[in-house]
Amino acid sequence: MPEKDLAEVQRQAHSRMAQMGFTFSRDNRGFIIAAQIYLMFAGIGLLINGSFLADGVSRPAFLHLLTLGFMLFMIYGLGSHMLPRFTGNPIREGPWPWLQMGLAHAGVAGYVAGYLAGWHGLTIVGAVLAWLSLAVFTFRVWPVLWPRG
Amino acid sequence: MHKRNRLFVSIALVYGLLGGLIAIVRLLDPSLIPGNVPRAHGHIMLLGFILMMIYGIALHVLPRFGGFPLYSERMADWQLYLANTGLPLMIAGWLGWRDMLVMTGGLFTYGAIVLFGLNMILTVRGKTGA
Numbered sequence: 001m002p003e004k005d006l007a008e009v010q011r012q013a014h015s016r017m018a019q020m021g022f023t024f025s026r027d028n029r030g031f032i033i034a035a036q037i038y039l040m041f042a043g044i045g046l047l048i049n050g051s052f053l054a055d056g057v058s059r060p061a062f063l064h065l066l067t068l069g070f071m072l073f074m075i076y077g078l079g080s081h082m083l084p085r086f087t088g089n090p091i092r093e094g095p096w097p098w099l100q101m102g103l104a105h106a107g108v109a110g111y112v113a114g115y116l117a118g119w120h121g122l123t124i125v126g127a128v129l130a131w132l133s134l135a136v137f138t139f140r141v142w143p144v145l146w147p148r149g
Numbered sequence: 150m151h152k153r154n155r156l157f158v159s160i161a162l163v164y165g166l167l168g169g170l171i172a173i174v175r176l177l178d179p180s181l182i183p184g185n186v187p188r189a190h191g192h193i194m195l196l197g198f199i200l201m202m203i204y205g206i207a208l209h210v211l212p213r214f215g216g217f218p219l220y221s222e223r224m225a226d227w228q229l230y231l232a233n234t235g236l237p238l239m240i241a242g243w244l245g246w247r248d249m250l251v252m253t254g255g256l257f258t259y260g261a262i263v264l265f266g267l268n269m270i271l272t273v274r275g276k277t278g279a
Contacts, residue, residue, distance in 0.1 A: 067194065071199060075199075075202060078206075079158075079202070079206075082206065082210075083150075083158070086150045086209055086210075087150045087155070120176075123176060124173065124176045124177060127169070127172060127173050127176055128173055130169070131166070131169040131170065131173060134162075134165050134166060134169060135166060137162075138162045138165075138166065141158075141162065142159075142162075145150075145155045145158060145159050146155070146159070
């Protein structure tokens with residue numbers, strides 16, 4: 001098949017999948033992309049310390065780049081995409097996913113920067129913001145799992 | 150989605166919030182919560198949040214992706230009971246400095262892990278159910 005025709009077939013297939021709801025929404029795509037970026041940042045900890053669990057002041061920073069930055073963001077992106085499809089119940093949309101994303105980014109950045117810079121207050125603010133993002137995610141997903149009526 | 154699998158996901162979210170809260174309190178004042186708080190936090194997040202989330206999602210999708218029904222619903226039910234008996238015992242053990250509780254909880258948790266692993270292997274291989 002000529003390259004031009006192949007590109008058109010791919011575009012049509014993507015459009016059909018998007019219309020059927022198979023493909024990621026913009027917010028979930030953002031969560032998944034951010035997770036990969038945080039994973040690459042977390043990997044720098046391996047280069048510096050030789051282990052995610054090595055002793056040292058930067059250990060919590062790199063460990064939480066992996067757990068909060070990568071794992072949590074993957075759960076956000078995949079959970080928000082899959083759970084409504086598994087249950088047939090809608091997830092809370094509108095500003096909520098963007099609030100969740102903003103809190104999560106600010107939380108990870110604040111926590112990591114706080115640890116690396118030795119600013120305890122910033123670490124606490126980052127942890128609280130990351131926790132709030134999980135609270136927003138729970139608020140969004142709960143009616144998906146346990147719909148009223 | 151089976152009620153048990155929705156319970157796994159819901160409990161995972163609760164553990165995630167609990168584990169995060171414990172860590173925040175510890176950051177604010179390390180003396181407020183007694184016991185080995187970092188270890189409790191780490192295991193609440195890994196065994197409570199991440200693993201329970203994986204349990205809930207995997208019990209739903211792997212049978213579908215594998216093309217066979219779940220090998221044993223009963224094993225999955227017992228996995229839920231064991232996992233949620235084991236982790237609270239482990240948490241109580243770490244916060245109360247009781248090694249016996251940690252060990253007992255660990256055995257329950259391991260039982261859940263084995264049940265899940267066997268159930269998934271037998272499901273994906275397409276064995277007839279129990």
